[in-house]
Amino acid sequence: MLKVVRKDGGGEVQSMSDSMTNGDAPPESPVDAAPEQTAPKAKRGTGRRLHGAIAHKLGAAIVSGEYRPGDTLSGEVAFSEALDVSRSAYREAVQVLSAKGLVESRPKTGTRVLPRNRWNLLDPDVLAWAFSGEPDIHFVRSLFELRAIVEPAAARLAAERRDKADLKEMRDALAAMRRHTLATEAGRTADREFHNAVLAATRNDALVVLTASIGAAVAWTTQFKQRSRALPRNPVPDHVKVYDAIAAGDVEAAGEAMRLLVDLALEDTRSAMEG
Amino acid sequence: MLKVVRKDGGGEVQSMSDSMTNGDAPPESPVDAAPEQTAPKAKRGTGRRLHGAIAHKLGAAIVSGEYRPGDTLSGEVAFSEALDVSRSAYREAVQVLSAKGLVESRPKTGTRVLPRNRWNLLDPDVLAWAFSGEPDIHFVRSLFELRAIVEPAAARLAAERRDKADLKEMRDALAAMRRHTLATEAGRTADREFHNAVLAATRNDALVVLTASIGAAVAWTTQFKQRSRALPRNPVPDHVKVYDAIAAGDVEAAGEAMRLLVDLALEDTRSAMEG
DNA sequence: TCCTTTGTATTACTCCGACATATTCATTTG
DNA sequence: CAAATGAATATGTCGGAGTAATACAAAGGA
Numbered sequence: 001m002l003k004v005v006r007k008d009g010g011g012e013v014q015s016m017s018d019s020m021t022n023g024d025a026p027p028e029s030p031v032d033a034a035p036e037q038t039a040p041k042a043k044r045g046t047g048r049r050l051h052g053a054i055a056h057k058l059g060a061a062i063v064s065g066e067y068r069p070g071d072t073l074s075g076e077v078a079f080s081e082a083l084d085v086s087r088s089a090y091r092e093a094v095q096v097l098s099a100k101g102l103v104e105s106r107p108k109t110g111t112r113v114l115p116r117n118r119w120n121l122l123d124p125d126v127l128a129w130a131f132s133g134e135p136d137i138h139f140v141r142s143l144f145e146l147r148a149i150v151e152p153a154a155a156r157l158a159a160e161r162r163d164k165a166d167l168k169e170m171r172d173a174l175a176a177m178r179r180h181t182l183a184t185e186a187g188r189t190a191d192r193e194f195h196n197a198v199l200a201a202t203r204n205d206a207l208v209v210l211t212a213s214i215g216a217a218v219a220w221t222t223q224f225k226q227r228s229r230a231l232p233r234n235p236v237p238d239h240v241k242v243y244d245a246i247a248a249g250d251v252e253a254a255g256e257a258m259r260l261l262v263d264l265a266l267e268d269t270r271s272a273m274e275g
Numbered sequence: 276m277l278k279v280v281r282k283d284g285g286g287e288v289q290s291m292s293d294s295m296t297n298g299d300a301p302p303e304s305p306v307d308a309a310p311e312q313t314a315p316k317a318k319r320g321t322g323r324r325l326h327g328a329i330a331h332k333l334g335a336a337i338v339s340g341e342y343r344p345g346d347t348l349s350g351e352v353a354f355s356e357a358l359d360v361s362r363s364a365y366r367e368a369v370q371v372l373s374a375k376g377l378v379e380s381r382p383k384t385g386t387r388v389l390p391r392n393r394w395n396l397l398d399p400d401v402l403a404w405a406f407s408g409e410p411d412i413h414f415v416r417s418l419f420e421l422r423a424i425v426e427p428a429a430a431r432l433a434a435e436r437r438d439k440a441d442l443k444e445m446r447d448a449l450a451a452m453r454r455h456t457l458a459t460e461a462g463r464t465a466d467r468e469f470h471n472a473v474l475a476a477t478r479n480d481a482l483v484v485l486t487a488s489i490g491a492a493v494a495w496t497t498q499f500k501q502r503s504r505a506l507p508r509n510p511v512p513d514h515v516k517v518y519d520a521i522a523a524g525d526v527e528a529a530g531e532a533m534r535l536l537v538d539l540a541l542e543d544t545r546s547a548m549e550g
Numbered sequence: 551t552c553c554t555t556t557g558t559a560t561t562a563c564t565c566c567g568a569c570a571t572a573t574t575c576a577t578t579t580g
Numbered sequence: 581c582a583a584a585t586g587a588a589t590a591t592g593t594c595g596g597a598g599t600a601a602t603a604c605a606a607a608g609g610a
Contacts, residue, residue: 099374153424
């Protein structure tokens with residue numbers, strides 16, 4: 001009856017402060033050479049709750065294709081023991097995955113991975129999991145295509161409906177973008193804030209939520225893009241064009257300027273990924 | 276000290292991830308023969324697992340505004356006792372809500388409702404909850420606006436990329452729409468299948484997922500629309516126009532025909548809700 | 551022979567009670 | 581008066597016991 005005193009004091013203490021983007025990309029070797037006992041602990045740092053960490057782990061494994069649709073996970077007891085956590089924690093993690101449409105559990109049959117078209121691919125967490133590994137290039141193209149559809153239309157609506165407060169938010173974000181560059185986290189945040197301000201000006205909740213998701217995903221790729229090469233283009237002037245058109249209430253120009261912006265971003269990302 | 280008799284719900288089974296067509300529109304009251312005293316609690320009406328029922332209940336209460344953003348729910352023990360369920364079941368329900376961005380729990384502070392812009396409004400379940408009460412007319416307008424943006428663009432892509440199999444699916448759906456009317460469930464299903472076929476032809480996963488969500492929501496309103504008045508218009512010819520354009524590979528015509536279709540649907544729904 | 555019905559084994563589902571951990575808030579100390 | 585310290589409290593995690601639902605196989609009837 002192994003008692004598993006999950007008292008971290010034992011051996012090596014794992015990273016405490018990963019918390020953010022890391023993910024557990026480095027996949028442990030499938031061969032567990034278990035020195036003493038079950039090797040693949042790989043638990044959580046502080047911050048994420050345990051079931052959150054498990055959900056992240058499983059979710060990433062599913063979206064990355066490690067488990068295929070139709071596969072059935074080993075039973076609750078077996079899996080929770082393998083992960084060295086209690087059944088409660090494992091179950092709560094599965095509830096999360098189930099809520100996002102990744103899996104479905106039923107008595108007698110167990111928990112099985114649902115087909116891809118049932119997944120909530122636009123859920124922020126699912127997107128994060130999808131981008132924690134190496135992102136599927138085809139899927140990234142889909143996202144940019146969607147963005148290219150939605151954002152120009154949003155800019156048109158914003159040009160019709162914006163008020164002074166909206167414009168001020170955009171100006172502030174632009175100023176922040178000028179100060180920091182896109183290479184810094186602050187700069188990327190300012191970029192997101194600008195787009196969020198545009199979205200908020202549409203007075204359309206569905207649009208806001210949708211593009212919040214897409215924006216998060218785009219942020220991953222932006223970071224990805226940065227990693228590969230310092231991007232040459234200065235994005236601020238293009239953003240200013242969008243702002244000017246929205247401020248002037250010029251619907252057509254706003255849509256067109258935003259379309260250009262998205263196209264350039266796509267171009268940068270594509271060259272960064274393929275080249 | 277009444278002790279959990281939670282005896283009801285003998286009836287139909289089949290839980291699945293609801294989220295789809297079923298809805299809870301025709302809720303209960305088959306025979307059911309309430310055993311003596313189910314009166315006050317009457318938690319799980321039907322089928323769903325217990326935590327799913329709780330999530331539905333809480334989720335609907337939150338999106339309907341019964342709990343406001345910033346409010347903190349009573350503690351786990353208190354709430355689970357009030358609902359007459361175990362703490363585990365309640366916790367799993369909260370995990371679901373947390374996964375959909377409706378609430379956030381932290382030690383000591385409790386579980387509090389997140390601001391609206393954190394909600395995954397495009398999650399199928401959240402949409403179902405939003406439409407389980409009387410839908411917010413402003414939000415419905417947002418959805419139709421989004422649909423009016425996305426679907427014509429999707430039709431344009433479909434006109435470029437469709438293959439024979441896609442066209443056959445559309446034809447089959449159209450035939451089914453002709454046989455049954457929109458007044459029947461089979462007819463509405465055929466309608467959804469047509470739109471799904473168009474979406475699938477875009478070869479864009481993000482678009483498929485998004486419009487699956489929107490389509491489900493639109494299905495609610497369609498049903499709603501039916502309830503209020505038999506709609507006069509025959510929708511088939513408009514759908515045929517879309518099909519013809521896609522089959523011909525005419526990008527512009529496809530987008531325009533779909534735009535018309537969405538506008539008409541919006542018009543019908545608006546008159547049904549306001550009139 | 552085929553279909554229906556029944557039985558059974560397996561699995562998730564629910565419950566319970568205890569302990570661990572994290573975070574807030576009041577208190578104490580420099 | 582401010583920073584460190586301690587206690588209080590609610591969520592987080594645990595393990596085990598018992599219930600309910602369902603796939604699958606076997607037995608029975610047409």
